[in-house]
Amino acid sequence: MNKMQDLPWDNPRFRNWIAVVQAEKAIVRALTKALQPFDLKIAQLDLLMNLYRHPGTSQHDIARKLLVGRSNVTMLMPQMEKQGLIRREGDARDKRVLRLYLTEKGEDVLLKALKAYTALIDRVMASSTPAQCDAMGDQMRKISEMLKDE
Template identity: 30%
Template sequence: MKCHKEDAPLLGLMGQSMRLIGKRAQELYAEYDLNRAQSGILFALHQEDSMSQKELAKRLNVTPPSITSMIKKMEQEGYITRKADEQDQRVMRLTLAQKGRDSIAYVIKTAEKLEEKVFEGMSAEEKMLFRRLLLQILENLE
């Protein structure tokens, strides 16, 4: 039995949509040898300038250990730098390295391109309503 999109449950549609958005994002970011998670790290560091791994994990809604290997890889590839916090030497501060700063415009442009594709054919009012509904979902789940 095949389920038609029109008959699918809302959560099923959300899941399918997120998988397709993730797949499209992966294709777009691969052009700069990045993945979605790495681009999220770059964007977060661009907005905050400097963050600890714990702060970054909280911002991205993941556990600190889950991004450890990604941070190491991004440091090795020259996207980010790690240095000890001046007030607390036990805390490592993450910042964008030059390669990370150079690539942030691409990350933002790619995100805008993806958002444009995702919301193609929707009015400004529909997008605002969708935003409000997503914020309500987040509030319900937090």
């Protein structure tokens, strides 16, 4: 951009996008703090939530669901196993595939962490009507879909 071009500061799309980014950073900070008592990081919570909903998911499939590389998931596994939160089992039909499951402790920690997460969401969304929440969600899903392959 040169000095003769319009700068984006007054563009509503730019200004509102910056607000979304700032809100996301604030949520990440607050959620990181809320998860500390459970000795969890956000990536671990994401993994636990997905395994709760889809037990026996492969590492490859969980990485796709979380929009991360398989190596990211692989790096989480040893610590989460050591914490007693998950277990890996070989697939009966394909020995190359590992299936992931929550342990009893993992489910217990997840359900407690979800209460903290839900309380945070309720707190930050309290001033929004259900229609506003739905509109925001619709817009974020459109953005995710548009950028999913980038």
